[in-house]
Amino acid sequence: MVVGRETELRRVAGLLAGARLRRGGALLVTGEAGVGKSTLLDEVAAMSAGALVLRMVGTPAEQDVPYAALGLVLGDVTGELAALPAPQARALAVALALRDGDPPPAFAVGAATLAVLTHRAERAPLVVLLDDAHLLDQPSARALAFAARRLGADPVLVVAAQRTGEGGPLAEAGLPELLVDGLDAAQVGSLMAELGLPATPEAAARARAVTAGNPLAVTELVRRPDALARLALDDPIPLSGRLVDVFAERARDLGPDVQVVVALSALAGGSAALVVAASVALGVGGPALERAERAGLVDLDGDRLSPRHPLVGSAVYSSLPPEQRRRLHAAVADALPPGRTDERVRHLAAAAAGPDEDLAAALEEVAAAAARRGAPAVAAAGLERAAGITPVASRRADRLFAAAEAAWAAGDASWATRLCDEVVRDSPGPAPPWRAAALAGSIAARAGSLDSARRGLLGAADPAMSQDPEAASRIVAEVVSLAFYLVDAEAGAAAARHAAGLLTRALSGAARGRCLMTIGMAAVLAGHSGEDELGAALRQLRAPRQVGAGGPTRDLHDDEDAVWALVTMLWLRGSEAADELTREIEERRAAWAVGALPRLLFLLARAGATRDQWGPARSAYAESTELAQELGQVTEEAMSLAGLAWLEARSGAADECVRHAGRALELAVPRSNVFAQVWAGFALGESALAAGAVEEAAEHFADLDALLGRTGFADIDMHPGPELAECLVLAGRGEEAAVVVEEYAARALAKGRPWALARAARAQALLVEPAGIDAAFGEAARQHALTADVFEAARSRLLHGQRLRRARRRADAREPLRDALEAFERLGAVPWADRAAEELDATGATVVRRGTRALDALSPRERQIVTLVTEGLTTRETALRLFLSPKTVEYHLRNVYARLGISSRPELTALVQRER
Secondary structure (H helix, E strand, O other): OOOOOHHHHHHHHHHHHHHHOOOOEEEEEEEOOOOOHHHHHHHHHHHOOOOEEEEEEOOHHHOOOOOHHHHHHHOOOHHHHOOOOHHHHHHHHHHOOOOOOOOOOHHHHHHHHHHHHHHHOOOOOEEEEEEOHHHOOHHHHHHHHHHHHOOOOOOEEEEEEEEOOOOOOOOOOOOOEEEOOOOOHHHHHHHHHHOOOOOOHHHHHHHHHHHOOOHHHHHHHOOOHHHHHHOOOOOOOOHHHHHHHHHHHHHHHOOHHHHHHHHHHHHOOOEHHHHHHHHHHOOOOHHHHHHHHHOOOEEEEOOEEEEOOHHHHHHHHHHOOHHHHHHHHHHHHHHOOOOOHHHHHHHHHHHOOOOOHHHHHHHHHHHHHHHHOOOHHHHHHHHHHHHHOOOOHHHHHHHHHHHHHHHHHOOOHHHHHHHHHHHHHHOOOOHHHHHHHHHHHHHHHHHOOHHHHHHHHHHHHHHHHHHOHHHHHHHHHHHHHHHHHHOOHHHHHHHHHHHHHHOOOOOOHHHHHHHHHHHHHHHHHOOOOOHHHHHHHHHHHOOOEEOOOOOOEEOOOOHHHHHHHHHHHHHOOOOOHHHHHHHHHHHHHHHOOOOOHHHHHHHHHHHHHOOOOHHHHHHHHHHHHHHHHHHOOHHHHHHHHHHHHHHHHHHOOHHHHHHHHHHHHHHHHHHOOHHHHHHHHHHHHHHHHHOOOHHHHHHHHHHHHHHHHHHOOOOHHHOOHHHHHHHHHHOOOHHHHHHHHHHHHHHHHHHOOHHHHHHHHHHHHOOOOHHHHHHHHHHHHHHHOOOOOHHHHHHHHHHHHHHHHHOOOHHHHHHHHHHHHHHHHHHOOHHHHHHHHHHHHHOOOOOOOOOOOHHHHOOHHHHHHHHHHHOOOOHHHHHHHHOOOHHHHHHHHHHHHHHHOOOOHHHHHHHHHHHO
8 A cells, every 4th residue: 555655656767768768767766764664665566567576674683694695686597607707606506506616706796686686687677676684784784785776778676675774785886876764744644544544634733743754654653543632733743753653562462471582583583493492492382373463463464474564573683682682683593504604603692691611613614605605794793703703802802803804895994993992992903903903904995084094004013013014014004195195294204114124034025025115105295205215116016926935936026915016016106107007907806806897997097197098097997986986985985086177177177177176075185185176276276276266266276276385295296387377378377377386396406307397397388588498498398208198299389389489489499399299299289289370370370280189079978888899708708797687788789889879889899999
C-alpha cells in the first residue's frame, strides 16, 4: 500500500523507462526508519514488468560475512565466470568462496560484478533492489557501488534504500539521491483510512504532529490510543527513541518468551530453524513464536523468519539486559550447524563477559580468513572485536594496529584513524605507537588534514630511526611529499635532517634512494636546485634489488618505490617520465592495484600539461579526479581538480575552469593543501589574463604572491612573478613590475634551472629598452630550448612579437608571432592562439588559421576511449582498461562518431593520425 508517493514513483518510473530503452541508472533512496523506503521498493518491483528483478535485504546477522550480500544478489555465477576476463573471474570466484586464492582486488570484484549484471541485462532489463543497504557487508556494498557508478548504456537499474545519515560505500558513491520524507496531514489521513481507523481532519492532524508523518509510526502508534495520548501534540517522534519503545513495550506485554523469540530473529540471519533451536535451548516453546507472529512482530515464510521491520528486532534486543543478550548469542552459537565456524566465533565473542585470549585468537583467525577473501572491512571489525577481549595489553595493541591497517585498506579513513589513536593512547610499549602514528599520518596525508599528517609523521620519525631505519626512510619520504602539498619548506628541511641521519646507517639501496630523494626535494622547496641529490636518488630507486643472501639480482621494485622514482623524474623534469608513467599505470590497471592510480594519473597529466599533450592530460586529470573521489583520496582529488582547472584556463574553457578551481579550493582550504590552493589561484589568474581582464588577473596573482610569502616558500617555480609582472606592465604600472621582476630574477638565478631562468628572462624582456628586446627574448628562448614546456616557450614568443610590433618592427615581429600561433593552435590554447593571430594580423601579414581540431570537442572520457581503440584495443579490452562495461564503451563511440561525422574505426584512426 502506497500513500502520497506520487513524486517519488514518477522519478522511479522515469528510470525504469530509461532501462527499457537500454539506458542504465542508479538511485539511492534515503529516509528515516519506517518512512516507507521498503514500500517504495515494493512498488518498483511491481512496476518492473518484463524486467528481471533481483532483490535482497541487508541484515545485521550477515553484515560481517564477506560478500554475503553480493552472493545473494548474483546467485549462481558459475556459468558466467568463463566469459569474464581472467583477473575478474578469479577475483569474483575467490570473493564468493568458489575457489581459493590471494585476496581479490576490490576493483576487480566490482568490475566482475558490473560484467555479470550487464551480461544478464542482455536478455531483458535488469532491476537490482537493495533494501536496508546500510546493513550490507562492506565488500559487497563496495562492489555494487562500483557497478552502480558505471551504468551507462546497459539496461540495468540499481535502487538502494538506506536510512538517512548512515554511511557506507553506496552512500558515498555519488549516486543520484531521492529523499523520502514524512507524509503531510492529508496523506496521513488517507493512510489511517486505509488502516480502518478514524480519519477526521483533527485525528489526522494529531497523528501527523506526533509522528512527523512517518508511515510506520502512524501505523503503529495510532493503533495504541494510550501511546498516542501520552505524546505531546507538537512533539514529533524520534524513531530511535519513542517508536523503538513502542516495539519493545509490545513485546514486553506479550511476555519474556516473545521477547526472546523476537530478539533471536534479529540474530539468526533469517533462519527459522536456528531461532527454534536456540529458543528450545533457552527453554522457550513454540507458542511464543506463534504469539510473536500473530502480534505482527515477526514474519514467518517457510524456513525464513525475520523481524517484521529491522526496528522491531533491534528495539527488542536492545531492551534486554546485557547478560540476557549474551545468553542469546551463546544459544545461537551452540545452535549453528557444523561448518559455520566464523559465525559461531562472532556470536561467542558477543557472548563473552570478559577477556578471553582463546576466543580473541579465534576471532583473529576469522579476520584473517576475511582478509584472504578481499574483505578488509570485515577483517578490521573482527580484529577490533578480538582486541576488545584480549587480556594482555601489548597483544591488544598489536590487534588494534592490525585492525587499523585493515580499516585503511578498506578505505575507511576515520575508522582507521580512530583505531590508530587508540593504539597510541593505550599501548604499553614504544614500538606500536610510532607505527600507529605513522599510519595515521599517512591516512591524513591522503584523506584528511595535512597539518595533522605532518605532526603524526614527524612525531613517528625519531623513534622509527632508532628502531626501524627502513621504515623511517619511508616516513621521511612521505614527510617531504607532504611538505610539497603544504608548501612548507621547514617541514621539508626537518625531513631532510632525518634523511641525512639515516644515510649514516646501513640501509638498502631503495632506502638510500628515498633519503636522497628527500634531501633533493627539500633543497628544491628551499629554493635551491637539488639536482645532484635527485639524480642520485633516481639511480638508487631504479637499481635492481638483491634477493636473499647471494641470491640472483632481478628487478623487484615495489609499488611505493616505483612511484617515488617517477616523482623524482618529474622533479628533474625528465622527458622520459611520461612514457614510464604510462607503463606503470597500465601495469597497475592490469593488476587491479588502483590505490596509486590517482597519483600516477595526476603525475601523467602534469607531464602532459607541461609539454604538448594537453588532450591526454585533460583525460588523465579527469580520471584521477574520479578515482580519487571514489577512493576517498581528497588530497589527490584537490590536486587533480586544480591541475585540470589550470589546463582549462589555458584552453579557454573559462566556465569549467572556475567550477573546477572552486571545487579544488573547497577541498584544499580546510585541509591545509596550500599547493592545490596555489594551482587553483594560477588557474583563475591565467583565465582572467587570457580573457583580457588584466586588473582581475593581477589581483589573483598578487594574492598568490601574498600566500606564498606567508608560507615562506622559496621555490621560484611556484611563484607567479612573470605573470604578475605582465599584468602590471599591461596596466601601466611599470615601476611595480620592475620590483617584481628584480626579485623573481634573483631567485631564479639562485636556483639555476632553465625553466625558471627562461621565465625570468621573459619578465625582464618586458621592461628593457627597445634596443635590448631581441637580446632579452633571445636569452629566454635559449633557456626554453633546454625545457620541454611548449606553452611557456610560446608565451615568450608571443610577448617577443608584441614588443617588436609595438616598437614598429612589424616585419621582425612576424616570425615569433607565427611560431607562437602554431604552438598555441597545436596545444589547443584557444585564447592565446586568438591573441597571437590578432597580433600577427596587425603586422600586415596574412594569417592562416589551423582551425579547431575535431578531437578538441570530445569529453575527457571520449578522448580516452578514442586513444585506446585507435591504438588497436578491442571494445572489451578498452572497457577492461577503463573499468567500464563494453556497451558503455560502444555508447561513447557512437557519440564520438556522430560528433565527428564518421561511421567506423578506420575513419576514426585516420582522423586521429591526421590531427597528430
